[in-house]
Amino acid sequence: MELLTPSARQLSSYGSSGVELLRAALVREPQDGFAVDVVQLAPGGSIGRHPTRLWLLFLVVSGRGWVSGASGDRRPLRAGEAALWSPGEDHTSGSDEGLTAVVVQCHVRPLAGEGAS
Incomplete structure (x- = not known):
């Protein structure tokens, strides 16, 4: 067993x-691009609108916020809820x-x- 402390960085792109x-996992083989990240949005924080490269699942584990997809409409999300964007879809999120x-x-x-809509 290894105990790890992944390093965090500020996201300023878009x-x-x-x-x-916080990059929790990045596997280059056999599925190039697979990644698991932990994102912390400060109060009033937002990730700027940009297209996804891959399928992107955004699962809120604490707090509340909003997400937006191709339509531009903001949809609320809270802990235990998720958004899924398809490859190439413009998206943004904030709290x-x-x-x-x-x-x-x-x-x-x-x-x-189970129970996903």
Whole structure:
């Protein structure tokens, strides 16, 4: 067993503000691009609008916020809820009060769990 302390960095691309990104996993083989990140949005923080490269699952684990996809409409999310964007879809997210989310990126569509809408 190894005990690890992944390092965090501030995310400023796409006009993002108040965002800390912790890379939890990046697997280059056999599925180039698969990544698991922990994103912390400070109160008032947002990730600027940009297209996804891969399928992107944004699972809120604490706090509340909002997400927006291709339509530009903001949809609220709270802990235990998730958004899924398809490859190439423009998206953005933010929070008035702050939130922590786990973000999974991969080439194949993640399977929906029980009770997913």
